[in-house]
Amino acid sequence: MANSGNHIIAKPQHHDEHAHEEHHDQEELRFMGFWFFLITDCIMFATLFATYVVLSGSFAGGPTGAELFEMPGVIAETFILLTSSFTSGLAVLAMNKGDRKGLIGWLIVTVLLGATFLTLEISEFVTLVHEGATISTSAFWSSFYTLVGTHGLHVSIGLVWMIAIMIQLGRHGINSVTRRKVKVVSLYWHFLDVVWIFVFTIVYMLEVI
Amino acid sequence: MWDKIKDFSSEFFVTGDPLIYGADVSIVLTLVAVVTALTYFKKWTWLWKDWLTTVDHKKIGIMYVIASLLMLFRGGVDALLMRTQLAVPELDFLTPEHYNQIFTTHGVIMILFMAMPLMFGLFNLVVPLHIGARDVAFPFLNSLSFWLFFSGAMLFNMSFVIGGSPDAGWLAYPPLSELSHSPGVGQDFYIWGIQISGIGSLMTGINFIVTILKMRAPGMKLMKMPMFVWSVLSSCLTIILAFPILTITLALLFLDRYLGAHFFTLDGGGNPMMYINLIWMWGHPEVYIVVLPAFGIFSEIAATFSKKRLFGYKSMVFALMSISLMSFFTWAHHFFTMGSGANVNAFFALTTMIIAIPTGVKVFNWLFTMFRGRLSFPTPMMWMIAFIPCFVVGGMTGVLLSVAPADFQFHNSYFLIAHFHQVLIGGVAFGFFAGLYYWWPKVFGFKLNEKLGKWAFWTWNIGFYVCFMPQYVLGLMGMTRRVSTYGWDRGFYELNLTSTIGGFLMGIGFLFQVWQILHSIKFMKKDTTGDPWDGRTLEWSIPSPAPVYNFAILPRVDEADAWWEEKQRIAQGHAPKPKPKLEPIHMPKNSGIPIVMSGFFFLVGFGFVFDWLWLAIPGLIGVAASMLVHSFRYKTDYYISVEEIRRTEAAAGRTV
Numbered sequence: 050m051a052n053s054g055n056h057i058i059a060k061p062q063h064h065d066e067h068a069h070e071e072h073h074d075q076e077e078l079r080f081m082g083f084w085f086f087l088i089t090d091c092i093m094f095a096t097l098f099a100t101y102v103v104l105s106g107s108f109a110g111g112p113t114g115a116e117l118f119e120m121p122g123v124i125a126e127t128f129i130l131l132t133s134s135f136t137s138g139l140a141v142l143a144m145n146k147g148d149r150k151g152l153i154g155w156l157i158v159t160v161l162l163g164a165t166f167l168t169l170e171i172s173e174f175v176t177l178v179h180e181g182a183t184i185s186t187s188a189f190w191s192s193f194y195t196l197v198g199t200h201g202l203h204v205s206i207g208l209v210w211m212i213a214i215m216i217q218l219g220r221h222g223i224n225s226v227t228r229r230k231v232k233v234v235s236l237y238w239h240f241l242d243v244v245w246i247f248v249f250t251i252v253y254m255l256e257v258i
Numbered sequence: 259m260w261d262k263i264k265d266f267s268s269e270f271f272v273t274g275d276p277l278i279y280g281a282d283v284s285i286v287l288t289l290v291a292v293v294t295a296l297t298y299f300k301k302w303t304w305l306w307k308d309w310l311t312t313v314d315h316k317k318i319g320i321m322y323v324i325a326s327l328l329m330l331f332r333g334g335v336d337a338l339l340m341r342t343q344l345a346v347p348e349l350d351f352l353t354p355e356h357y358n359q360i361f362t363t364h365g366v367i368m369i370l371f372m373a374m375p376l377m378f379g380l381f382n383l384v385v386p387l388h389i390g391a392r393d394v395a396f397p398f399l400n401s402l403s404f405w406l407f408f409s410g411a412m413l414f415n416m417s418f419v420i421g422g423s424p425d426a427g428w429l430a431y432p433p434l435s436e437l438s439h440s441p442g443v444g445q446d447f448y449i450w451g452i453q454i455s456g457i458g459s460l461m462t463g464i465n466f467i468v469t470i471l472k473m474r475a476p477g478m479k480l481m482k483m484p485m486f487v488w489s490v491l492s493s494c495l496t497i498i499l500a501f502p503i504l505t506i507t508l509a510l511l512f513l514d515r516y517l518g519a520h521f522f523t524l525d526g527g528g529n530p531m532m533y534i535n536l537i538w539m540w541g542h543p544e545v546y547i548v549v550l551p552a553f554g555i556f557s558e559i560a561a562t563f564s565k566k567r568l569f570g571y572k573s574m575v576f577a578l579m580s581i582s583l584m585s586f587f588t589w590a591h592h593f594f595t596m597g598s599g600a601n602v603n604a605f606f607a608l609t610t611m612i613i614a615i616p617t618g619v620k621v622f623n624w625l626f627t628m629f630r631g632r633l634s635f636p637t638p639m640m641w642m643i644a645f646i647p648c649f650v651v652g653g654m655t656g657v658l659l660s661v662a663p664a665d666f667q668f669h670n671s672y673f674l675i676a677h678f679h680q681v682l683i684g685g686v687a688f689g690f691f692a693g694l695y696y697w698w699p700k701v702f703g704f705k706l707n708e709k710l711g712k713w714a715f716w717t718w719n720i721g722f723y724v725c726f727m728p729q730y731v732l733g734l735m736g737m738t739r740r741v742s743t744y745g746w747d748r749g750f751y752e753l754n755l756t757s758t759i760g761g762f763l764m765g766i767g768f769l770f771q772v773w774q775i776l777h778s779i780k781f782m783k784k785d786t787t788g789d790p791w792d793g794r795t796l797e798w799s800i801p802s803p804a805p806v807y808n809f810a811i812l813p814r815v816d817e818a819d820a821w822w823e824e825k826q827r828i829a830q831g832h833a834p835k836p837k838p839k840l841e842p843i844h845m846p847k848n849s850g851i852p853i854v855m856s857g858f859f860f861l862v863g864f865g866f867v868f869d870w871l872w873l874a875i876p877g878l879i880g881v882a883a884s885m886l887v888h889s890f891r892y893k894t895d896y897y898i899s900v901e902e903i904r905r906t907e908a909a910a911g912r913t914v
Contacts, residue, residue, distance in 0.1 A: 076396045078472055085464040092502035100510065100521065100532065107527025109520070139593060184505055185518035188527035195513060195521075209882070226892065 076229035083233045085194050087240055090203075097196045098251060100165050105256070107188035114256035116191065117180055119173070123253050126169045127209055127245065130204075134181035134242040137235045144231050152231065156215050157236065169203050193252065201249055203241050210234055272422050275356065282419055307725035311848040313397035316384045316804060317884045318404050322379030322699065323694065325408060329372040332415065334768055335366035341725075341761035344754050347746045357742035358425035359444070363418065365428025370452060371411040373682070376690045378407070378462050380489055380551065381430065383701050384693075385466060387797035387804060388484045389814045390475025395468040397846040398894070403458040403465065405856035410455025413863045417447035421867065425446035427740070430511070432522035432530045437515045443867050449512050450863030454856075456504055463497030466490055475796065478815040481575070484795045485561075485568055488575050489554025492582040493547050499586065500543035507536040516866065531596060538589040546585040549681070550578060552689025553620055556642050559696055560624045561640040562793050564631025567819060570623040577616035579624075584613045594665045603662040610660035617653055622644060636791070638855045641692035644719050648684030651675060670740075672732025676726045683722055691718075691771075699790045703802045704782040707774050714770035721763025728753035728760075772830050786911055794822035801910035807843045810903050840914055843898040855884035 137159045143151030174194070184194045214230050221227055296302055298428050309317060339360055343352045352360065382400070386393055394400050417423045424444035426435040435445050470491050474483065511533065513519040520526030522533040530531050561568045568574065590598060590606040624646060635643070655677040659668050668674055699705045732753050737744065789798040796813055797804070799821045814835070817823050828834055858880030865874025907914045 078468055081472065082396060082468045085467055089460055089464070089498050089502045092499060093506050096503050096506040096536065100506075100536075103529060103532055104521070104527065107520075107529070108523070109527035174633075178546055184513070185520065185526070187522075188520040188529065190530075191513065191519035191521055191526075195510065195519070209886075215885055217890065223890065230889075 065073055066133050076225050080229055080233060083236065087236070090240070094196075094199070094247075097192075097199060098247065101192040101196045101252065104188040106191045109187035109189075111187040112180065112182050113189070114189065114252075117177055118175070118253055118257055120253065120257060122169055122173055123249065126173075127249050129162050129166045129169070130242055130245050133159045133166065136158055136162065137238045141231060141235050144223055144228060147223060149218060152223070153215055153218055156211055156218075156231075160208055160211050160215075163204055163211075163238075167201060167208070170197070174198075197226050197248060197252065200241065200244055203244075207234065207238055207241060210237075272419055278419060285419065291873040300626065306850075307848070310853050311401075311850045313401045313846050313848055314806060315386050315394050315397065315400060316701065318400055319379045319382030319384075320380060321404060322375045322407075325411065326372050326374075326379060328453070329367050329375070329411065330768070332879040333367040333372050334765060336360045336367070338761055338765055340364065341758040343742060344744075345758035346755065347744050347748070347751050349743060354740065354742040355425065358740070359423035359878060360576050361740055362424050362427055362430075362448075363414075366414065366424075366448065366452070368682075369428065369544070369548070370455065371407075371414065371835060373686050374688070375411075375684075376409055376453075376694075377458075377493070377548055379402070379553050380555070380690060380693050380697070381462070381466055384697055384748050384797065385469060385487060385490055386473075387700070387800070387808060388487050389470065389478060390796045390797055390809055390815065391469065392471040392808050392812075392843065394465050395473055396465050398849055398852065398888070399461050399465055401849065402852035402855065403462040405852045406458030406461075406707075407455040409856040409860040409863070410451045410453070410458065413454065413505060413860055413867075414447055414451025417444055417451075421447065425482050429541060431537075432511065432514070432533050433524050435511060436523055437518075438523065446512075446515065446867040449508050449515075450867055451457060453505065453508050453512075454859050454863050456501055456508070457859075459497060460501045460505070463494040463501065466494045467498065470494075475698050475809075475813050475815050478820075481572070482815060482818045482820075484554075484818075485557035485571070486551070486554035489550045489552075489557070489578055493550040493621035496543045496547045496550070496582040496585060500540045500547065503536060504540040504544075507533065507540065510536075534593055534596065535589070538592045539586070542589040543582075543585040544594065545678075545682070546581055549685045549689070550581065552645075552693075555576065555689050555696070556624060556645060557620075557627075558795065559638045559642045559692055560627040561819070562696075562791055563634050563636070563642075564628045565792075566627055568623070569626035569629075570619075571818065573619055574623050574898040577619045580616050581613060584616075588613055591660055591662075591665075594662045595669045607660050607662040610658055614653055614660075617649075621650060624674075636661055636695075637706070637708060637715060638692045638696035638791075640712070640715050641688045641695070644715070645684060645688045645692070646821045648680060648688065648722070652680030652684050654768045656681065668733065670738055670741060671733035672729040672737045675739050676729035676733060679726050679729075683726075696791070697797075698760060699785050700797055700802050700804065703784050704778060705785060705790055706778045707782060710770055710774035710777055714767050714774055717763050717770060718767030720747075721765075721767055723760070724763060725757050725760025732757070743778075788910075789821075792825075793821040796821050799824070801907070801912060805903075805906045805910065807845060807898055807903070807906075810840060810907050810912075811837055837914065838904055840900045842900055843903065844895055845898055847896055849888075849894070851884050851888050855881055858884060 136155050140152050140155035140159060141156055182189050182190045200211055214227070214234055217230065218227050271282075275899045296305060309321065312318065336670060339352060340357065343349055361621055382394070385391075421443040424430065424435075424440075424447060426440055426445060426448075430445060430448055433439050435448075470483070470487055510519070510521040514521050514523055514528070520528040522528050527660065557568050557574060587609045588606060590596075590602060591610045594603050594606070624642075633639075655673070659665055659674060695706055695711065732750055735753075737748070737750050737751065744754075785802055788801045790802075793799070796809075796815070799813065800809060813820065824835065858877045861877030862874050862881065863877075865871065865877055904914065
């Protein structure tokens with residue numbers, strides 16, 4: 050392990066050939082760095098969940114979640130996001146086969162599903178606001194919007210990111226750099242899926258049952 | 259129109275205090291002087307190409323150190339203003355409002371904008387050289403971390419002349435820090451200044467973990483790493499687990515203030531106590547984050563100047579790692595008086611006592627390292643020796659504070675103030691000073707003047723005890739923290755005056771250090787050996803200052819203290835290890851994106867502080883755009899040719 054990771058090991062003269070090999074090491078470092086980033090992101094969400102649980106009974110006389118949540122929409126969001134996680138997995142499989150068209154195609158499907166999820170979430174938020182539950186209604190709604198909204202923000206960033214990677218795939222094809230980027234964004238996407246499962250369970254399910 | 263401008267500027271700029279007007283003038287004069295000098299000497303390109311856009315860990319380290327010394331000056335002036343106000347009872351030197359601002363900025367600056375960047379500076383200067391690497395794992399990210407710290411620090415410091423400083427204490431407890439009680443912009447400066455630099459700290463944590471785990475020289479197993487590298491690893495692991503909590507806590511406070519959310523408010527079902535729990539879940543690990551690397555520095559120094567291998571390497575590693583784990587289970591000892599109940603308090607009292615054990619282990623390790631060693635006492639070693647009794651006493655008063663029932667008496671008294679200053683100055687500041695003195699010749703190629711160093715050392719140390727020992731007594735007499743004055747009848751006068759004298763002695767100590775640095779730049783001889791202390795670890799095997807690629811040939815490490823063992827072998831008449839052929843070195847290119855992106859972050863922060871969306875939104879777009887531009891860049895590296903390596907090494911007097 051100790052001697053495998055030097056991304057700047059001196060290499061013989063034939064730059065192009067060996068640059069490729071070095072990139073490979075460097076990409077491995079970046080992938081590992083991203084795992085550590087996910088740990089920090091995980092703790093951010095853990096803090097938000099903890100806050101939500103502490104404040105989950107603080108309605109301050111305002112509407113409760115059970116009164117306003119509309120589960121069909123939420124269940125639809127859940128299935129859409131889970132499916133998008135699956136399609137991002139298919140994108141990685143296509144990449145491993147060297148199939149650039151399949152890769153970009155599945156990424157497009159993933160982005161479309163993600164965008165649908167976001168649209169549903171935003172319309173859910175709009176309905177809730179019209180029904181009189183805003184971020185300043187009570188501590189419960191503050192923590193609800195912050196937790197779910199942070200997840201939504203992550204999804205939006207993921208969408209922009211995936212589009213950027215698709216453009217890069219179009220320009221450079223599948224090489225060690227773009228391969229790492231696809232792997233990283235797909236890891237991120239799966240992570241958001243796992244977080245959503247917790248959101249679905251802790252925020253929506255526990256509130257309505 | 260004119261009235262509008264006048265109204266705006268009387269709100270925008272801090273007015274009415276001669277001290278502030280003085281500061282305004284000196285800030286403007288300094289800026290003008292810097293700009294004029296850069297233009298006159300035609301140094302703008304040099305500044306941009308060699309420093310502002312650099313991704314070289316050594317240069318980034320130097321910038322961290324310079325920035326943190328400036329912050330030490332600002333935090334120190336805050337401290338002296340407070341001590342002046344408290345020197346005599348019923349003094350009117352500072353108004354209570356001004357006093358509140360000053361103790362707030364003193365705390366924030368010393369911990370977040372002095373201790374943290376000085377620590378990151380030392381990480382940058384030393385870790386890659388220690389492990390035989392050519393840079394950190396993510397050089398671009400490293401530069402971004404620095405610039406984020408820098409713009410956060412500038413944003414925070416700006417509050418002093420624009421808009422008004424925060425005044426709700428260094429951890430900004432609600433409801434005082436809420437809009438209802440602090441309607442001004444000071445608290446928003448606090449949130450955004452810390453938030454922006456906090457993102458930088460998180461990324462530095464990730465960067466150094468990956469660097470240490472993946473970029474060590476061939477053969478350097480984990481248990482053969484220098485102890486400082488272990489301490490950096492434990493500190494960085496603590497960073498990535500603790501800083502996300504800070505990010506979220508500040509974000510929630512921001513939502514309370516900006517969007518009227520009810521996380522910590524008194525109305526709407528909010529819970530201020532939750533803030534106090536959250537902020538200390540970060541805040542307690544934070545003090546270990548800054549002190550662990552100091553332990554690593556002391557371990558290196560003790561071994562070098564005792565000419566002995568570090569005593570109890572494995573127990574030291576175990577102690578460091580167990581401290582970083584246990585630091586997450588002691589947070590509630592900061593508020594035993596909150597009323598969590600006897601069982602909760604008992605748990606946190608016990609964890610706090612337990613965490614003292616590994617620290618005790620380390621003290622014995624250092625003592626046994628020195629025991630029967632061939633000791634010498636240059637300045638780094640002096641700080642090391644001074645640290646041990648200071649930290650032991652500070653640690654023991656900490657154990658006194660951990661006794662929950664007794665803490666009801668000590669809580670928020672000067673006893674506490676004396677305790678944490680003793681561990682933070684005696685541990686962190688002494689440690690980082692020692693590290694700075696120790697690695698200075700490696701970074702700049704010359705040692706610092708010993709005589710002035712000793713003067714600085716003694717004034718600092720005597721000043722420290724004169725300043726803080728009376729505060730323990732004052733605490734026991736009932737003086738509470740954060741009071742801006744006290745009556746003649748309280749009996750606090752003599753001890754406070756003594757404490758103030760001690761504070762000014764430390765100020766003189768700092769001036770000696772500045773003088774020492776300036777004097778040494780002018781007069782000290784260049785060190786041509788690269789190994790002025792007869793060191794043990796890899797960084798001393800290369801020329802000082804280190805060439806841009808650090809190691810012409812990556813070293814092969816077969817044992818701990820590899821350089822020392824190699825020197826011993828050569829002294830015994832063995833031939834040095836054969837050197838492999840030189841090969842071109844692959845290096846990262848400089849980039850202007852980090853500084854530009856941090857500039858956009860600054861605009862975002864400034865925009866939200868004043869609720870100027872016309873500034874914050876372009877700022878956010880700028881941040882996103884800079885990230886995308888970076889993502890689309892594929893040619894971010896270059897090669898250093900063998901001829902150039904030969905030339906560089908020959909210029910440093912070495913053959914390869």
